[in-house]
Amino acid sequence: MRYRNLILFLVLAVLWGSAFMAIKVGVEYFPPVLFAALRYDIAGVLMLGYAWYVLDDPVPRTRSEWHLVAIGAVFLIGAYHALLFIGETDPGVTSATAAIVVSLSPVLTTAFARLMLPSERLGTLGLSGLILGFLGVIVLARPNPSNLFASDVVATFLIFIAALSFALGSVLTRRSDATLPIESLEAWSMLGGAVLMHAASVGLGESLQAITITTEAILALGYLSVFASAIGFLIYFSLLDRLGPIEINLVSYTAPPVAAVTGFLALGEHITLTTIAGFGVVMVGFALIKRNAIRQELPIFDSEHAGPADD
Incomplete structure (x- = not known):
């Protein structure tokens, strides 16, 4: 199919971009960390079933493989989603704002890689891109010097810490010597992250009794678990094999514009000039810090990157 990569890429963008809107809906009915834990209870079981289907042995067997799973569970699933959902x-943080802050992850990942791999240095343009990424978050948060601890500023900062956690986890997994298949890593990390978030939920005093069961609540949980997580990651794996990590990242x-549109349509969230400006600054930062990789890899749907299935 000629346009398979493009279609799958756009579907993934819609699934992951609209997830921010679904989170916004769900936290109205669920305690946030418990909501994130329940999402990955379901998604983890689905992913483990898929891993068992496509792999001969999806169970980690060595200490290094379980260490890799632990990194994924702590940083990529547990800390990232708990902080994002909180x-x-x-109410001052829109779906688009959350998506834009999270979109810093590729930039932050590059920064962590440079810090943790001394042989790779971050040049002047790359450093400028990193600084612009941080400035984009400041634009979005709009901190008032007289009230730096306003709830929306703190909430935006928590989402930024979530993006930091995901970026650090990405670098730590790449540094590992373990060679666990990605399907197995994702499945066990999801389940391990869910366990950690359940523990954090209890520690925060959240309870099942605080859940309000409504049609919207069930739809939000189902959408995040099945579509944004299980189906989304299956599409991600498929594209990762054919396009490579730079292109798929x-x-x-593409997620922030989708989050902005779905947030507007479903929740009536306004797309402000500040949101657009923040996204623009983050995009410029990304272009600077990833300029060489983008130059080498684009156009991302060039026929030379397509696999046999595209013929």
Whole structure:
């Protein structure tokens, strides 16, 4: 199919971009960390079933493989989603704002890689891109010096810490010597992250009794678990094999516009000039810090990158 990569890329952008809106809906009915834990209870079971289907042995067997799973569970699933869901409970943080802050992850990942791999240095343009990424977050948060601890500023900062956690986890997994298949890594990380978030939920005093069961609540949980997580990651794996990590990571920059549109349509969230400006600054930062990789890899749907299935 000639346009398979493009179609799958756009579907993934819609699934992951609209997830921010679904989180915003769900935290109205669920305690945030418990909501994130329940999402990955379901998604983890689905992903483990898929891993068992496509792999001969999806169970980690060595200490290094379980260490890799632990990194994924702590940083990529547990800390990232707990902080993201808490941040989105604030009414001052829109779906688009959350998506833009999270879209910093590829930039932050590059920065962590440079810090943790001394042989790779961050040049002047790359450093400028990193600084612009941080400035984009400041634009979005709009901190008032007289009230730096306003709820929306704190919430935006928590989402930024979530993006930091995801970026650090990405670098730590790449540094690992373990060679666990990605399907197995994702499945066990989801389940491990869910366990950690359940523990954090209990520690925060959240309870099942605080859940309000409504049609919207069930739809939000189902959408995030099945579509944004299980189906979304299956599409991600498919595109990762054919396009490579640089190209597929560009989906991070299609998610904010989707989040803005779905947030507007479903929740009536306004797309402000501040949101657009913040996204623009983050995009410029991304272009600077990833300029060489983008130059080498684009256009991302060039026929030379397509696999046999595209013929």
